[in-house]
Amino acid sequence: MAAAVGKSLLTVRRWRRRYVAKGVDGLLKDATRPSRVKPLPSEKIKQVVHMTLHEKPPNATDWSVRSMAKAAGISYSSAQRIWHAHGLKPHLVNTFKVSRDKNFAAKVEDVIELEDLKFRLYGAIGLNTTHRYLLLKNNAALLAALP
The missing domain is CATH 1.20.890 (cAMP-dependent Protein Kinase, Chain A)
Structure with missing residues (x-):
């Protein structure tokens, strides 16, 4: 049957299971699929927020998205989403910094x-x-x- 419709054997089996479970209606509409990206655990989100607010990165004055992602073991887009959701902008400083110039x-x-x-x-x-x-x-x- 798979060769007759030009689909893989796995696809035909999936169709059969959906037909047995839901009848013709199960074949007319695609089944929902799980999310492509698993959500980050809340512990990891708390860790990123804590690191952003209370720790300094090695060899730098402020966290960048990429340095935070590397330190936390997540993707840089996940670090961006966490910062955006919590309103964090560690690269913007609200205080005056005195120059380190000797003169x-x-x-x-x-x-x-x-x-x-x-x-x-x-x-x-x-x-x-x-x-x-x-x-x-x-x-x-x-x-x-x-x-």
Whole structure:
């Protein structure tokens, strides 16, 4: 019979079982199939969330999807889905990080002194506080060219 309909023996057997179980209606509609991907166990999801929030990756400052997937033993798309479902974005930092540059403090002081000098210079040429603020705010590129 399989050769007559051009199907495999396994398919014909499957049709026979469905016909015996449900009659003609069982042949008219395909049977449901199991999901292609098994859902991750809740322990694995909890592990990924815990690692994201409380652990740092080796040789990096923040987790990437691929580094998390490798560390947790899951696919990177599963790590993406877990992060999305829990609203996690470990690559975005909500706090200010101070530079590790040895000369950072001196550079900040230089910038502050320069801005203070500009502010006093504009006061000397007769601009009041409001005008100085507006001038700094609206013409930052133009003022950068001034000495």
